[in-house]
Each structure stands twice: as structure tokens, then as C-alpha cells.
């Protein structure tokens with residue numbers, strides 16, 4: 001992929017369906033506290049193959065002024081996933097922005113990210129947002145499948161996006177593409 005291309009965009013309206021709380025006996029989803037910063041750093045470092053320190057988590061998430069709520073998933077007395085509700089995106093005025101979604105390697109495929117994203121979407125509903133946007137990458141098929149199942153659909157902002165989405169949705173077995 002051309003490195004200069006922007007990330008792919010997905011959007012979901014918030015008035016199309018009520019969101020049920022997603023409950024599991026295997027893990028708990030809750031807002032993060034500062035005590036969770038090392039655990040969040042570990043999950044993000046593992047998931048994005050990039051160094052996340054406690055300072056970076058504070059700077060980019062837990063103490064960042066446009067991040068309303070950082071959610072964590074807790075299982076086996078540790079942090080196993082995170083997703084955040086960020087406001088003030090320039091992408092769509094008034095929309096919420098789903099920020100830094102990740103599940104620790106050993107806990108994937110159990111609905112952790114789905115529950116975290118549902119908590120983020122419910123928070124945006126509480127805040128009165130009418131829509132939610134997120135950015136992702138062409139190779140993140142697990143993430144695109146998850147977002148699609150949560151009702152997100154592709155948005156185009158670059159002339160190459162139509163071609164890129166055709167390839168991404170085919171790789172995800174999501175061929176009934178809707179604009």
C-alpha cells in the first residue's frame with residue numbers, strides 16, 4: 001500500500017438501533033483509572049507492535065483532554081483490552097471517534113473488543129452524538145469485521161478509497177458492500 005494514503009474511515013449513525021449492553025462472565029468492561037495505565041500500555045504494545053509507555057498512555061489517552069472515557073476489559077486480574085471514546089474529531093463535526101481499540105493476544109475471539117466498542121458507542125449515545133467515526137488500516141481484517149458487525153460502514157475521503165475498500169471487504173468476506 002502507498003504509505004502516503006490516509007487511513008481508511010468507517011462511520012456509524014447512532015440513531016439506527018439501540019445498543020444493548022454486552023455482558024460476559026469471562027471479563028468485565030469498565031472505565032479505566034490511573035492504576036490501569038501500565039496494563040493499558042502492555043495491551044497496546046502487544047497489539048500494535050509499538051512501544052507504549054505509561055507516560056504515552058497518559059499523554060494520548062487517560063489524561064488527554066479530548067478523550068472522554070478510556071474503557072478497559074479486565075479478566076484474570078489483569079487488563080486484557082482497551083477502547084476509548086474521543087470527542088472533537090475534525091473528520092465529522094459533532095461525531096464521536098473510537099480511539100485505540102485492542103485486545104491482548106491470548107484473549108481474542110471472545111467478544112472483548114465487541115464489548116469495549118459497545119461501551120464506547122453507548123457513551124457517545126449518552127453524550128448526544130449522532131454519529132461515530134473511526135480510522136483503520138487496510139490489513140486490519142479482524143478489526144474491519146468487528147466494526148462492520150457493529151454497524152460501521154466505509155466512508156471515502158480519497159480517490160483510491162473505493163478500490164481499497166473493495167479489496168479490504170473481499171479479504172474480510174464482506175462482499176455486500178454498502179456506501
Ligand SMILES: CC(C)(COP(=O)(O)OP(=O)(O)OC[C@H]1O[C@@H](n2cnc3c(N)ncnc32)[C@H](O)[C@@H]1OP(=O)(O)O)[C@@H](O)C(=O)NCCC(=O)NCCS
Pocket residue numbers: 047048081101102103104107108109110111112113114115135136137140142143145146149
Ligand atoms: C481487532 C481486535 C481489537 C479484535 O479483538 P477481539 O477481542 O478478538 O474481537 P472480538 O472477539 O470482539 O471479535 C472478533 C471475532 O471473534 C468473534 N467472537 C466473539 N465472541 C466470541 C466467542 N465467545 N468465541 C469465539 N469467537 C467469538 C466475533 O464474532 C468476531 O468474529 P468475526 O470476525 O467472525 O466477526 C484484535 O484483533 C486486536 O487487538 N488486533 C490488533 C490491534 C488492532 O488491529 N486494533 C484495531 C485498530 S483499528
